[in-house]
Amino acid sequence: MKNNLALKKTSVGKSLGREMVYSPAPEDSSHIKINKRYDLFIGGKNVRTKKYFKTINPSNEKVLAEVSYADGKDVERAVSSARKAYDKYWKNLPARERGKYIFRIARILQEKAREFSIIESMDGGKPIRESRLVDVPLAIAHFFYYAGWADKLHFAFPGLKPEPIGVAGQIIPWNFPLLMAAWKIAPALACGNTVVIKSAETTPLTLYKLAEVIQEAGLPDGVVNIISGDGKTGSSLVNSPGVDKIAFTGSTEVGKIIMRSIAGTNKRLTLELGGKAANIIFEDAPLDAAVEGIINGIYFNQGHVCCAGSRLLVQESIMEHVIRKLKFRMKNLRVGDPLDKNTDIGAINSSEQLKRITELVESGVTEGAEIYQPNCTLPAKGYWFKPTFFTNVSQSNRIANEEIFGPVLSILTFRTPTEAVEKANNTFYGLSAGVWTDKGSKSFNILNKLKAGVIWANTFNKFNPASPFGGYKESGFGREGGKHGLEAYLNV
Numbered sequence: 020m021k022n023n024l025a026l027k028k029t030s031v032g033k034s035l036g037r038e039m040v041y042s043p044a045p046e047d048s049s050h051i052k053i054n055k056r057y058d059l060f061i062g063g064k065n066v067r068t069k070k071y072f073k074t075i076n077p078s079n080e081k082v083l084a085e086v087s088y089a090d091g092k093d094v095e096r097a098v099s100s101a102r103k104a105y106d107k108y109w110k111n112l113p114a115r116e117r118g119k120y121i122f123r124i125a126r127i128l129q130e131k132a133r134e135f136s137i138i139e140s141m142d143g144g145k146p147i148r149e150s151r152l153v154d155v156p157l158a159i160a161h162f163f164y165y166a167g168w169a170d171k172l173h174f175a176f177p178g179l180k181p182e183p184i185g186v187a188g189q190i191i192p193w194n195f196p197l198l199m200a201a202w203k204i205a206p207a208l209a210c211g212n213t214v215v216i217k218s219a220e221t222t223p224l225t226l227y228k229l230a231e232v233i234q235e236a237g238l239p240d241g242v243v244n245i246i247s248g249d250g251k252t253g254s255s256l257v258n259s260p261g262v263d264k265i266a267f268t269g270s271t272e273v274g275k276i277i278m279r280s281i282a283g284t285n286k287r288l289t290l291e292l293g294g295k296a297a298n299i300i301f302e303d304a305p306l307d308a309a310v311e312g313i314i315n316g317i318y319f320n321q322g323h324v325c326c327a328g329s330r331l332l333v334q335e336s337i338m339e340h341v342i343r344k345l346k347f348r349m350k351n352l353r354v355g356d357p358l359d360k361n362t363d364i365g366a367i368n369s370s371e372q373l374k375r376i377t378e379l380v381e382s383g384v385t386e387g388a389e390i391y392q393p394n395c396t397l398p399a400k401g402y403w404f405k406p407t408f409f410t411n412v413s414q415s416n417r418i419a420n421e422e423i424f425g426p427v428l429s430i431l432t433f434r435t436p437t438e439a440v441e442k443a444n445n446t447f448y449g450l451s452a453g454v455w456t457d458k459g460s461k462s463f464n465i466l467n468k469l470k471a472g473v474i475w476a477n478t479f480n481k482f483n484p485a486s487p488f489g490g491y492k493e494s495g496f497g498r499e500g501g502k503h504g505l506e507a508y509l510n511v
Contacts, residue, residue, distance in 0.1 A: 041353065041361040046147045048137050048358060053224065056085045059093060059247070060230035062100040063240030068093055072248075074223055077144035078357050078366040078401040086223045089246040091255045094215070097244040098261040101186045101213040104241030110183055110211050112239075118169030121208055123236040125162035131232065132159070135225055139197055140357040142224040144366030144402070145320050147358050157482055158201035161500070164484035165205035168505060172210065175502050181509040183211030184287060185263035188256045191226075192269045193219035193368055194323040194424075200226055202488075202499045203266050204243060210508040212264070217256055218247045221369050254280070262286060266507065268325075271422075271448075271493045289497025289507045291325065291489055293422040294450030297443035298328030298479060299465065301436075302337045304455035308477065310344045313428070316453060316479040318352065318364055318406050322426040323372075325494075326451035328479055330419060331408075332439055335432045342410065342430070349393045352406055356398070364426060367402040376404050376425035383409050383418040388429070414445060422448070436461070440468045449491035453479045472498075 058065040070088040075081060089097070109117070128135065135158075136150040145154070172181045187207045191199040196219060207214050218226040230245050246252060250273070257265055257280050264287040267277055271292040281288055298316050300309050316328025333341050357365035367373045384390055388409040397403040408428035412419050418429045433439040443452060452471040454462055462476045472490040475481060482488070487503035489495060497507050 043356075044360040045356065046137055046140075046358045046360060048141065051134055051137050051141075053084055053138065053141075057087060057223065057227045057247075059087045059089055059097070060227065060233075060243075060245035061093075061097045061241075062104075062244065063234065063238075066093070066096070072220070074142060074221065076141050076401075077368055078398070080400055083142060084224060086227070086247050089217075089248045089252045089255075094246060094252060094255040094259060095261070097215045097246050098186060098188070098256075098259045100241040100244050101215050102261050104239055105183075105185055105213040108239040109213050109242050112211075114170035114172065114211070117208060117211065118166045120236055120238050121162055121166035121169060121205060124232055124238075125159050125166060127232045127235050128155070128159045128162065131228075132156070135197060135228060137358065138228060139225050140365070143193065143196065143222045144357050144368050145323075146362040146365045148360055148362070149320060154195060154198050157484070158197045161198075161201040161205045161484045165209040168206075168502075169209040172505065172509070175505055176509075176511050179511050181210070181505075181511050184508055184510055185212060186261060187212045187214050187264045187266060187508060188259065188262040189214060189216040189266045190253050190256065190269065191216065191219060193222040194320060194325075196222040197225040197229065199268055200229060202504075206499070206504045207266075207508045208242065210505055212508050213242050215244045215246065215256060215262070217253055218245065220247070220249050223247045257281065264288070264508065266497075267291070271495075274495060287507070289489075289499070290495035291497070291499060292450075292493060292495040293448055294325045294327070294490065294494050295330055295420065295422055295446045295448045296326055296328045296451040296453065296471065297330045297332050297446075297469075298453040299332045299439050299443060299455065300334065300337070300341060301439075301454075301456040301461065302334040303457050303461075305457060305477070306337070306341065306344060309455040310341065310348050312453065312455060312477070312479045313345060314348060314352070317428045318426050319480055321364055321367055321404070323368060323424055324480065326473060326480065327424075328451075328453050329423060329428060330443075330446075331428055331430045332433050332442055333430060334439075335434050338432050345408065346391065346393070349406055349408075352393065352395075354395050354397060354403065354405065364406055367404050367425065370402055372424065373402040373404060376423055376427065379418055379421060379423045379425075380407060380427055383412070383416060383429075386413070386416045386418075388412045388416055388418065414442065420446065436465060440465060444468075444470045447493045450494035451475070451490070
């Protein structure tokens, strides 16, 4: 039997004597069916539009499909369809029956998990290992979780009478297309609302594949409507008079525009926006585990994560030791084909995002920070960026303040727990944070002082559908996940 793991001597791994070199292990995509063209999904039917745009594979720049562009009239058609379905079917359907539909969606997703994983990696550039082990299983788990809540809302809000809001307009980002759709669609349906959801412009394919699952599940026509387009499409959805609630995940800048747009209306709003999370490592932390936490915190999904641990705060006494371990670990990260099962870091999602990352990294060099990138060969085609970290970073540097949304880490030091908390909270954002220490009392002491919505202790980027997720300050408001995620879709 052939082993795809070859070993060779190398100067990089002198301490171990050898470095692992992996032979290609590509996921077979030949059985995956991607249509040449995807129409809008409105009222349970595919609806053609006047305009289409192309979605490409960021790892090789090849066109995957043409996708419908929804203009203002198309958006209103989708909203009208959702309103009709809400009044005619969904709000009057027994809660137990609603739960059955959501459960059916989860089961069909389970059956098609491999197909969804491959399409997610092809359209978004993320490694297949992450799509297969994180994105798709978590999306399925959210549908299962909220299917269970559908007929138990009176237990979630005892003594009260929870009622659905109506039509929910939902806008999702490009970094976790299927997962973000599940986060929004599942609780909305469980609470008795109907949905118009807009895909991200660069990653629409898994949402349209989800439309096929919804049809197969037999969901009444118009309960879920799927549209695609750019910022103008999203603006039309936000400003539609037929929408009762907006749920947005994306940039802080767009979140502020949405807040201004709905001011003075009766629309409900939840926002999950940007982040600049602090990952704090104390001198008594389990360092090998902490280094893995650093890697997972910033290089997972190429750093395209709102809650990424993009600011590393290391206690000064262990700074050199952590840097040495981090450099050794980064030399073994594999950058390349997202469909290769050995790949750790895939392609940057788009050329525009690559420009943004490059510009901010150049600003870090210009402002005097010291850059480190491991030696690795990037593919000739596609959008790629080496895993990067900066030392000698000042609190005033752009890379320490602005969300880069790429595989770039800024490293700062601290001497005391008080200084660590002050530096961690010195940000416009408040989405997430991490703390690494072997002292439980220290963990709880620091956790209670950090101004962030989600905080991990001795781990990072762990999610569960029963756990709420959301931020403070310019990271938004409202929660998704858990019982808290029901409140956003109910009048209580």
